[in-house]
Amino acid sequence: MRRNEIITLLQGGSDASLFEMARAQRVASFGEEIYLRGIVEFSSHCRCRCNYCGLRAPNDQIHRYRLTPSEILSAVDELAALGLATVVLQGGEDPFYDMASVGDIVSQVKRDHDIAVTLSLGERGSDAFAHWRACGADRYLLKMETMNEALYGQFRPGCDFHRRLAGVRTLQTLGYETGSGIITGLPGMTLETLADDILAITALKLDMISAGPFVPHHQTPFGTQAGGDPRIALRTMAILRLLNPTANIPATSALEIVEKEGRRQGIDAGANVLMFSVTPESVRKNYAIYPGKNQETQSAAHTITNARALIRGMGLIPSTSRGGVKVDRG
Numbered sequence: 001m002r003r004n005e006i007i008t009l010l011q012g013g014s015d016a017s018l019f020e021m022a023r024a025q026r027v028a029s030f031g032e033e034i035y036l037r038g039i040v041e042f043s044s045h046c047r048c049r050c051n052y053c054g055l056r057a058p059n060d061q062i063h064r065y066r067l068t069p070s071e072i073l074s075a076v077d078e079l080a081a082l083g084l085a086t087v088v089l090q091g092g093e094d095p096f097y098d099m100a101s102v103g104d105i106v107s108q109v110k111r112d113h114d115i116a117v118t119l120s121l122g123e124r125g126s127d128a129f130a131h132w133r134a135c136g137a138d139r140y141l142l143k144m145e146t147m148n149e150a151l152y153g154q155f156r157p158g159c160d161f162h163r164r165l166a167g168v169r170t171l172q173t174l175g176y177e178t179g180s181g182i183i184t185g186l187p188g189m190t191l192e193t194l195a196d197d198i199l200a201i202t203a204l205k206l207d208m209i210s211a212g213p214f215v216p217h218h219q220t221p222f223g224t225q226a227g228g229d230p231r232i233a234l235r236t237m238a239i240l241r242l243l244n245p246t247a248n249i250p251a252t253s254a255l256e257i258v259e260k261e262g263r264r265q266g267i268d269a270g271a272n273v274l275m276f277s278v279t280p281e282s283v284r285k286n287y288a289i290y291p292g293k294n295q296e297t298q299s300a301a302h303t304i305t306n307a308r309a310l311i312r313g314m315g316l317i318p319s320t321s322r323g324g325v326k327v328d329r330g
């Protein structure tokens with residue numbers, strides 16, 4: 001697909017056929033199954049200063065927490081008991097959880113459960129990436145948010161675009177199922193830069209790709225900016241599905257926050273993964289990357305039951321498998 005074609009699709013006007021093609025591609029790649037993942041957000045501390053994120057280090061208005069290793073493992077036990085076959089261990093970039101301590105947690109999860117472990121802990125050294133892989137970690141999410149170097153510098157001050165990209169490549173070399181993603185509608189983005197992002201992230205041949213709309217957080221420098229248009233996020237997901245037929249693509253929680261029945265719409269646009277927080281309810285709402293995130297007051301069990309009902313109601317199958325993907329990188 002050429003850049004001009006992508007821009008035309010992002011402008012809308014052919015949404016019905018775009019989403020229909022994306023759904024058909026998802027069925028061709030995954031059948032009727034939708035994968036479910038549980039996320040344990042175990043630290044809301046972060047050393048970074050991303051201008052769009054409520055967890056950014058200078059934000060002193062949020063309550064920070066860290067789960068203990070036993071609290072993390074208990075949350076994983078609950079997730080496994082709910083029949084989920086993947087845990088995503090996620091946190092801000094928090095050096096408190098170092099190479100050894102994260103490795104110990106991953107090893108213990110793999111001893112206790114026959115589930116896939118995805119890590120999403122930001123940029124760490126290649127020695128840490130290698131150690132966690134050796135401990136049994138299966139997947140790693142390292143989001144670029146944009147593939148445009150100039151915009152990246154505006155969104156993520158103090159972070160280096162090329163170092164992060166090198167991190168993605170290191171993860172691939174280490175044999176992780178590797179994921180990244182983009183935020184649509186961040187300040188300064190245009191349909192042209194988004195088309196370039198879609199092509200550049202596709203060129204990485206990722207196993208997992210996310211695209212969610214920007215949701216402004218009032219305690220950040222971008223707090224007064226306009227939020228991302230959910231229709232453009234949905235079109236981005238559908239285009240990514242067509243360009244990356246076998247990649248795992250989630251219907252993001254950001255989509256659910258800005259759009260009524262966002263998860264359903266995400267599946268209708270070609271997504272094949274739903275992810276839910278199983279972080280203990282006592283701290284869950286404090287993982288406030290953006291407003292509305294993790295504000296569900298119902299239990300994880302209730303949320304997962306509802307998600308399975310949603311999937312069945314769409315004529316699809318809530319999968320009990322790990323849902324791993326290895327894209328051929330030639």
Ligand code: SF4
Nearest residue numbers: 046048050053056092
């Ligand atoms: S986006 Fe991630 S790295 Fe950036 S401030 Fe938020 S939690 Fe930290």
